[in-house]
Amino acid sequence: MPAYPLFDDVHVKFGRQIASLQNKEFHKKMNGLIKAACKTEQTVSSFLTQLQLLIGEYMCNTDTKILVPNFDTIRYFLQELEEAVQHLPEVLVSSDQNLNIIKLHYRDVSVTLQRCNSAEYPWKVIASDLPNIPIFKDFEKNVTNLSVAKTKFIWQMEILEKAWKQLEEIDENCWVIDPLKPNKSHLYRRIHLSQSLSVTITIDPLNPIALPVIKFSGCDSEVKRQTDDVSNNIHKWDYDCSILENLKMLLNMYEFPEQQESMEEKKAIINNECGICFSDELPDKICNNKKCMRYFHSVCLSKWLQTDIGNQVVFNHIYGPCPYCKEKISCSIEH
Ligand SMILES: [Zn+2]
Ligand SMILES: [Zn+2]
Incomplete structure (x- = not known):
């Protein structure tokens, strides 16, 4: 009521709870009430009583239900x-x-x-x-x-x-290539080891210093070499040391490679697209041939190799030629 106590330019607004009253017919009747109130110089309370009656009448006639909050x-x-x-x-x-x-x-x-x-x-x-x-x-x-x-x-x-403390130590001392921006919900880290090798560790949050799940990605010869290192050293796993220290011991490493500062080198490692599907979602296989070194997803490579029935399958591993250089390459057929 901008001209209180007069009814000139009065506005009536309804809350969301009675949105069902937002219709033409009701508004016409309400405007009639307002006009009458202007003419007869009514008090606010008598206007509200009339408005209340109008709402009640309208609800009875139209079967409108108004949700009154409890x-x-x-x-x-x-x-x-x-x-x-x-x-x-x-x-x-x-x-x-x-x-x-x-x-x-x-x-x-x-x-x-x-x-x-x-x-x-x-x-x-x-x-x-x-x-x-x-x-x-x-x-x-x-x-x-x-x-x-x-x-x-x-x-x-x-x-x-x-668990977070262990992962933080890894983030501070290693070049983590996946996830690119680790947050508290990530329990795994893919760590860059060399141009043709990376390792993904997934820790058990309830037992964070226990041996994590370890998976190498890269070219067959490098993966084999590091897997052998891990098998040879695994008995030395020390529960009094951090995951990072234990990983260095397992991989026979003094320090992890530092993150490359130059953008070109960084890109060379991270932005490698799969040579089969060409998506740049981090591939996990690399051709053994140092002159080729094409990247692939295991899933893509295994599908590719399976198209040639001449390729050999031994213990869920398929062996065949690299799609680019024909050098022997292998990958798991279970993913
Ligand atoms: Zn692919
Ligand atoms: Zn190749």
Whole structure:
């Protein structure tokens, strides 16, 4: 009412809850009421009473249902939120406008939950920076309220702390070529060893200093040499040392190759497209022939080699000629 207490230029706005009243017929009737109120210089309260009657009448006639919010639910939720904010204050709580989506932050990690109409799982995880590991499955389970969610979140972070420390040491001392920007959800690192060899390690988050899963990618001769080194040294794995130290021991390396500063060299290593499908998603095979050194995906190479029935298969490995230089190359046919 810009001209209060007069009704000139009055506007009536409805919230989203009664959006069903946003139609021409209702507006026409309402504008009639406003005009009448202007003419007869009514008070605001008598106008509102008439408007209320009009809404009631309209709802009866048109069978419109208006969702009236349940105030008990809202009060209960606000109480839950207040308790959650006070509980474990180191975990920050933020939310969207409607309080339906709640984000928990701790250090550089966050978990986002959405409120659901389920008595059993009132909160559903819709985004998480935490890795997807089996014992963390069903984060929702037993999360009866936000305080429980906070406790669970901190508990998972504490479990992962040791694993993250191991991976950080690798990130600081090795040239990691995959993932290019490691985050907390990545439990693997593909480390550059040479132009024709890289190693991917995947650690067990629950037992981060145990022997990780180790997989070499590169040309057959290099892969064989390093796999032999690993078999010879594996008994020396030392649980008192970090993964990085143990890896150096396994691979007979004094230091890992440093990351190349020059962009050209970097590109030469990272931007190698597969010689069969030409996608630049990091290939894992390299031709043995030093003059060829074409890169391939195992999947692409194995399909290629299988097209020639003359190629030999021994223990799930297929042997045949490199598609480019015809030098002997092999790869696993199971992926
Ligand atoms: Zn490919
Ligand atoms: Zn080749």
